[in-house]
Each structure stands twice: as structure tokens, then as C-alpha cells.
Amino acid sequence: MTALQSVQTLELRREVRRFLSEERARGTVLGRPDSWLTGWHPEFSRRLAERGWVGMALPKEYGGGGLGFLARVVVIEELLAAGAPVSAHWVADRQAAPSILNHGSEEQKKRFLPAIAEGRCFFSIGMSEEQAGSDLASVQTRAERVAGGWRLTGTKKWTGGAHCNDYAIVLARTSEHEDRHQGLSQFIVDLRAPGVRVEPIRLLTGEHTFNYFHLDGVEVPDGMLLGKEGDGWAQVTGELAFERSGPERYLSTFPLLVAVVRELSDKAATADQQVRLGALMARLYAVRQLSLGVAAALDEGRPADVQAALVKDLGTRLEGELVHEVRRILPVAADAGATPGTYPELLALALLHTPAYTLRGGTNEILRGIITRAVEHKEQQS
Numbered sequence: 001m002t003a004l005q006s007v008q009t010l011e012l013r014r015e016v017r018r019f020l021s022e023e024r025a026r027g028t029v030l031g032r033p034d035s036w037l038t039g040w041h042p043e044f045s046r047r048l049a050e051r052g053w054v055g056m057a058l059p060k061e062y063g064g065g066g067l068g069f070l071a072r073v074v075v076i077e078e079l080l081a082a083g084a085p086v087s088a089h090w091v092a093d094r095q096a097a098p099s100i101l102n103h104g105s106e107e108q109k110k111r112f113l114p115a116i117a118e119g120r121c122f123f124s125i126g127m128s129e130e131q132a133g134s135d136l137a138s139v140q141t142r143a144e145r146v147a148g149g150w151r152l153t154g155t156k157k158w159t160g161g162a163h164c165n166d167y168a169i170v171l172a173r174t175s176e177h178e179d180r181h182q183g184l185s186q187f188i189v190d191l192r193a194p195g196v197r198v199e200p201i202r203l204l205t206g207e208h209t210f211n212y213f214h215l216d217g218v219e220v221p222d223g224m225l226l227g228k229e230g231d232g233w234a235q236v237t238g239e240l241a242f243e244r245s246g247p248e249r250y251l252s253t254f255p256l257l258v259a260v261v262r263e264l265s266d267k268a269a270t271a272d273q274q275v276r277l278g279a280l281m282a283r284l285y286a287v288r289q290l291s292l293g294v295a296a297a298l299d300e301g302r303p304a305d306v307q308a309a310l311v312k313d314l315g316t317r318l319e320g321e322l323v324h325e326v327r328r329i330l331p332v333a334a335d336a337g338a339t340p341g342t343y344p345e346l347l348a349l350a351l352l353h354t355p356a357y358t359l360r361g362g363t364n365e366i367l368r369g370i371i372t373r374a375v376e377h378k379e380q381q382s
């Protein structure tokens, strides 16, 4: 019996499904693809938090569930498979909370972690810039020392949720070194502070999720330096396993698979349609097993960044290929203007989001570089 089949997790899964049926009845859960990116619904996030389903992996002393990453996976698998609107608390729960727990001061932990677990404090990631995506160490945002803190100047790009979240964790250069990986630091920046300016970048669907995030001399107090000055690179790369390995890296388009199965259940599916659906499910199952391996490693405190890169490469390719395969299984004209929740509408949404799957969180070419270097290193050692 795997950890995810234990009596407690099966009961937890049933509980989440009951909650989701209630939410479906009130019209909150619409079965949309990519709901972790575009489904911003703070009240839904708070209702989840009331049930203890935000901050589940955080220690109880900081308001969390003390339950570990595998229990969290049970809940988020169900939420993503249902296409629930989870984007408000997504980054705070997945990334900001473990970062603050691992690197934050006691004051930061007490201030932010309980608020995150209550679903009332939302975070953005302020890493990428115009010329610093894959080559993140070339960030141009500067933090200079001022009395009592730092002054941040620069422009971040692709900052999801900066127009509606509360804080961003910003990577900025605090000193110059020949080795560009040195002299970077992380800061917790209040997104409503003077000098913060947010400019929308629209998705192909017209949705507003991303932004340019301008920091025009934003003053950040000393207490909001996250971790040690100059340790930003190690801190950022240490977070990658949290960012790259979860179910959102292979389930973004799962609701479309649910929609096509629903459509086919009204008709008699042909043998070819059944085989193709079966093949998709088998691939999903394999990536899921890999992802669970990373969650188990995180629970045990083992490093998992290479495995996480593998999950993300395989998973994000699969979630894109799923859209095209589903379209071959049951051809219809994708139509973004069709009734929300119908197969043509969901197909259009998933198609328009497809270019992003393999880019966000580090492109697949970069991930393969990480995997190749790890394999070479292992070969050299053996």
C-alpha cells in the first residue's frame, strides 16, 4: 500500500471531494484548465484554509497543519483535477511559506506563516526580468543600503498576481562580484508600498494574470531581508524543488480530459478513442508517481531538485500534448466564446494557455541541462 492509499489519505480525499461538490453547487468550481494560474478567488482560498488545507505542510507552531508534503499533494491533486480556483494562495502556500520557514527570521515566521495558513496573505514571485529569465543570475534589480533598510530599483517581468497579491519575494543584487551567483539577496516587498508600480501583461485569452512589476526606489526595512544578505542564489535554487515538482506540473489540463470523458460517456466511445484515452492516463500515472517521489523526498528533507526538473520536463510536455491528443480523440472547433464549462470552451482555453506550460518555472531546455549535468556527475563518480 502506498502512502497515498493509507486510510487517512483516502478519507482526506473523500472529504475534499465532498467540499468540492458543495463548491460546485455554489458555482465556484468550474472545472477550468490552468486554474492554479488564473483562478483568483480569495474567499475560496479562505474557505479552504478554514478546513486546514492551506499551509498543511507548515509546523503547527506557525499555524500550519504539521502534515507534510504528501498530505498536501492529496488535497491539491483533488483541487487541480476539479479545476478549482486556487491561484490566490498558490504561490504563498507552495513557495513563499517553505522559503520563509527555511530562511526567515523568527519575526518573519510569526508574522507571515499563520497569515498564509489562514488564507489571508498572498504572495508573488519577483524573480524574472526582461533579460534575466533562464539566466536568472543576471538580474539588474538593485538594492542599495539606506538608513534602516534597503532601496530597491528595477523592473521584474511575468510577476503573476502582483496586481492583487499582498507581497512579492524579490531577488535583487546587493553587491558586485566576479561570480554573478554571489551578491544576490531576497527581500519581502509589500506590493502596496510607495514606489511599486504594476503594469499588466495580458495572456492570449485577454486575461490579466501577469505584470511588469516596477520598483521605483521602493524602501524595504531591514526586517524584510529574507535570509542572509548575499545568499539569494542558494535560497532561490533551494526553492526550485517546491516550484517544479507538484501536481500543477502535469494536471493543468486534466479538467479537459474529464470533459472529453464526460462527452464520450454520453456516446459509445470507439476502441480507438478508448485506447488513446488509456494511453494518456498511463502517461499521467507515470509522471504522478515521479512527482510523489519528490514529495516523499521533501518530507524526509532529502534534496530533490534534479528529480523535480525531470517531473517538470515530462509533466509540462504531457499537459500540452494532452490538449492536442484530446482534440484528435474528439474533434470539435475550439471556441473561447462558447458556454463556460462546455468542451469547446475548455478546449479553447487550454489551447491558448499551452505555450506557457513548458516556459513557466524554468524552460524545459534549462531543465534538461540540469538533468544532464546530474547524470554526467553520477557517471564520473561511478
Ligand SMILES: Cc1cc2nc3c(=O)[nH]c(=O)nc-3n(C[C@H](O)[C@H](O)[C@H](O)COP(=O)(O)OP(=O)(O)OC[C@H]3O[C@@H](n4cnc5c(N)ncnc54)[C@H](O)[C@@H]3O)c2cc1C
Binding pocket: 124, 125, 126, 127, 128, 129, 130, 131, 132, 133, 134, 135, 157, 158, 159, 160, 356, 359, 360, 361, 362, 363, 364, 365, 366, 369
Ligand atoms: C506563464 C508564465 C508565468 C510566469 N510566472 C512568473 C512569475 O510569477 N515570477 C517570475 O519571476 N517569473 C515568472 N515567469 C518567467 C519564467 O520563469 C521565464 O519566462 C522563464 O524562466 C524563461 O525565461 P525568459 O522568458 O526570459 O526566456 P529566455 O531565458 O530568454 O529563453 C528563451 C528561449 O531560449 C532557451 N534558452 C535560454 N537559455 C538556454 C540555454 N542555456 N540552453 C538552451 N536553451 C536556452 C529557453 O529554453 C527558451 O526556449 C513566468 C513565465 C510564464 C510564461
